[in-house]
Amino acid sequence: MTRRGIEIDGVSKTHWTRRGEPxxxxxxVDLAVTEGEFVTLVGPSGCGKSSLLRIVAGLAAPSAGRVTIDGVTVTGPRPDVGLLFQRPTLLPWRTVRKNVLLPAEVLGLDRRLAAVRAAELLNLVGLRGFEEALPAELSGGMQGRVALARSLLQDPAILLMDEPFAALDALTREDLARELLGVWDRFRKSVLFVTHAIPEAVFLADRVAVMTSRPGHIAAIVPVDLPRPRDPSVVDTVAFGAIAAQVRALLARRAGLPPVSSSSDGRP
Ligand SMILES: Nc1ncnc2c1ncn2[C@@H]1O[C@H](COP(=O)(O)OP(=O)(O)OP(=O)(O)O)[C@@H](O)[C@H]1O
Ligand SMILES: [Mg+2]
Structure with missing residues (x-):
């Protein structure tokens, strides 16, 4: 039987440095994201989160194991997978509208339909009126919104996001996390989302996957049984605090650090 969604099955990856060292x-790594599920991935810096996302995206091959999407082994990029990476990758010479339309050109989608959808998405992420602006004329948060709209253009069933909000200030980040959840509530994509911020990981997710330090391995998966749609005030509830503390303890244990009790970093 074909299961829909992402299945990561025994995936190992060894990189080779330029000096030939492994x-x-x-x-x-074993991890599944079922259809319509929102899974966040946290782990210490350098534990292989980006490596894993690149493998799921078909941008790199695993050294062992395999990734399947809807039962089909990933061997390269797929049009039903949207990507959003940490570094803003907008093309500086293209307008907002033309940046959002880029996947349509790359994938050869119907131009007229793509133009209609681009306008809808820019409206959805609060950028109506900025269609003809250049990226340099936007704030970092607005650029993040453009990238979010672009990743949704081809209406991907699956979204892979690698710390997409990491470069933004705390408030903009909360805004975008909320907006992303709004989009997700409407379209129910399967999402695999990497973040360093524990509150953000808990706020967004159905399940939080915690990775060990390198070589990265899934140490634990923490279910987040908080009701949806989630209001930002959920972060102040006891239930939220308990889940965040559990994730924090797992991360601290895996990193060999003493447990930390404060929860002041990167609220969603
Ligand atoms: N192309 C590459 N060649 C050699 N080593 C690499 C390559 N890409 C990643 N690595 C190494 O693999 C390990 C995992 O890197 P990766 O970028 O996947 O970590 P990460 O969990 O995303 O870290 P961060 O949280 O800092 O983004 C690191 O030790 C890194 O130096
Ligand atoms: Mg990374």
């Missing part, structure tokens, strides 16, 4: 980034 760097074992991932060791036997």
């Amino acid at each position: 760097v074992e980034a991932l060791r036997a």
Whole structure:
């Protein structure tokens, strides 16, 4: 039977440095994102999160194991997978509208339909009126919104996001996390979302996958049984605090650090 969604099955990855030394980034990672599920991935810096996302995206091959999407082994980029990476990758010489339309050109989608959808998405992420602006004329948060709209243009069933809000200030980040959840509530994509911020990971997710330090391995998966749609005030509830503390303790244990009790970093 074909299961829909992402299945990561025993994926290992060894990178080779330019000096020919092996760097074992991932060791036997198993993780599934079922159809319409929102899974966040947290782990210490350098534990292989980006390596894993690139493999799921079909931008890199695993050294062992495999990734399937809807039962089909990933061997390269797919049109039903949207990507959003940490570094803003807008083309500086293209307008907002033309940046959002880029996937349509790359994938050869119907131009007229793509133009209509681009206008809808820019409206959805609060950028109506900025269609003809250049990226340099926008704030970092607005650029993040453009990238979010672009990742949704081809209406991907699956979204892979690698710390998409990391470069933004706390408030803009909360805004975008809220907006992303709004979009997700409407379209129910399957999402795999990497973040360093524990509150953000809990606020967004159905389940939080916690990785060990390199070689990265899934140490635990923490279910987030908070009702949806989620209001930002959920972060102040006891239930939220308990889940965040559990994720924090798992991360601290895996990193060999003493547990920290404060929860002041990166609220969603
Ligand atoms: N192309 C590459 N060649 C050699 N080593 C690499 C390559 N890409 C990643 N690595 C190494 O693999 C390990 C995992 O890197 P990766 O970028 O996947 O970590 P990460 O969990 O995303 O870290 P961060 O949280 O800092 O973004 C690191 O030790 C890194 O140096
Ligand atoms: Mg990374």
